[in-house]
Amino acid sequence: MIKMQDFKVTPWEVEGKVDYEKLVREFGLKFVDDNIINRIKNHTKELNVMLRRKFFYAHRDLDLVLDDFEKGKGFFLYTGRGPSGPMHIGHLIPFYFTKWLQEKFNVNLYIQITDDEKYLERELSFEEVQKWSYENILDIIAVGFDPNKTFIFKDTEFMGNIYSLAVKISRKINFSVVKAVFGFKESSNIGILFYPAIQIVPTFFENKRCLIPAAIDQDPYWRIQRDIAEYFGYYKAAEISSKFLPPLTGMQGKMSASNPRSAIYLTDDEKTVKEKVMKYAFSGGQATIELHRKLGGNPYIDVSFQWLYSFFEDDDDRIKKIEEDYKSGKLLSGELKEILIEKLLSFLEKHKEKREEAKEIIHLFMRDGELAKEMRKNRF
Ligand code: TYM
Secondary structure, three states: OEEOOOOEEOOOOEEOOOOHHHHHHHHOOEEOOHHHHHHHHHHHOOOOHHHHOOOEEEEEOHHHHHHHHHOOOOEEEEEEEOOOOOOEHHHHHHHHHHHHHHHHHOOOEEEEEOHHHHHHHOOOOHHHHHHHHHHHHHHHHOOOOOOOOEEEEEHHHHHHHHHHHHHHHHHOOOHHHHHHHHOOOOOOOHHHHHHHHHHHHHHHOOOOEEEEEEEHHHHHHHHHHHHHHHHHOOOOOEEEEEOOOOOOOOOOOOOEOOEHHHOOEOOOOHHHHHHHHHHHOOOOOOOOHHHHHHHOOOOOOOHHHHHHHHHHOOOHHHHHHHHHHHHHOOOOHHHHHHHHHHHHHHHHHHHHHHHHHHHHHHHHHHOOOHHHHHHHHOOO
16 A cells, blocks of 8 residues: 555555656556657557557566567456446546557457455445446447457356465465555455455466556555466566546546546536536636636646546647647637547547447357456466
8 A cells, every 4th residue: 555645546545646656666667668668669550649648657567578479479468347336437548548459469358347346345235236347347348349359257257267266366465465555454344355366366367478457556466466476387467557537626536436526427428528527627727818818727737638638639739739729828728628528528429339239249258258268277
């Protein structure tokens, strides 16, 4: 658990203004630098916006993953979702990046749905968590993964296949470690104490290096995995980690279900999107139009700009122009919000269509097919 004077990041909580550089130093990751980006580009030819703009900004062993890929050994991808409620835009972002990686490197992907984790960690009924699992899986499938190379599994359903691995892993992790890493207390239920073993299991699904795209909040699991992997004769997990898409309400903390104003949900309708952005998106603009024209706005604290920069405006020339026009005062805060609203609405419209289609193909992703077999073959 990283708890510093001004901010806190655990897989379950983000408070304050996150110092991303400090996290990298404290957690012991490396920065995604131009060197590694160019190595990726050699294979992918073009670069995803989230990599170009270094939204995915930190990694572990990505260089070794690329070595393995170049030598023909390959690698596999693993990511996940804790189904605690409706998904917001921030939750979906790592899946878009993962899809890009799968497409460019043509590799297998395992997606873990941690209904157990969310049941243990939240005040939700088991039935609620099952409902959210189904809803969230549809959102994930809508991203457009290759059904022949993607296996989505829900923990409580697939547990029989992974329990022996979880048990073996759990014997190597002491209470003192999870207590220090996750901040568990005397009052924590015993299910959640065991849970970290379950999130580590999929990193051993193939006898290749596992690359995990996620936000940096998931790193604590991979730190523990890396301490024990070699004992089992497996690779240490590799990761490529992103910053958080900031909450609408400002650059602090993360989007939260308990504050619906802080996030755009994938289910939000047009009116809600417009209202949330117009009313709540934190602005880096000046108090009056006159002052704004004179002094200009600050895009670096402006949440609409940050959302466009991190994900929604792919065009480098266009984002540069928006940045400059905002700084010079030519572009007003309301106009910047309109640009974001337009992007959000077209994104959500397409998403909703693809989500409907997902209902017809969900079985292709959750079947006991080639990937599940691959995983069983590799069980130690
Ligand atoms: P969960 O459901 O909290 O989050 C799902 C994914 O979204 C990332 N994330 C964000 N990314 C950008 N901006 C944000 N504001 C934002 N908020 C959340 C998370 O880092 C995650 O990648 N325990 C996990 C489920 C899980 C998992 C995994 C995640 C199981 N195995 C392997 C990643 C990789 C969870 O509850 O994620």
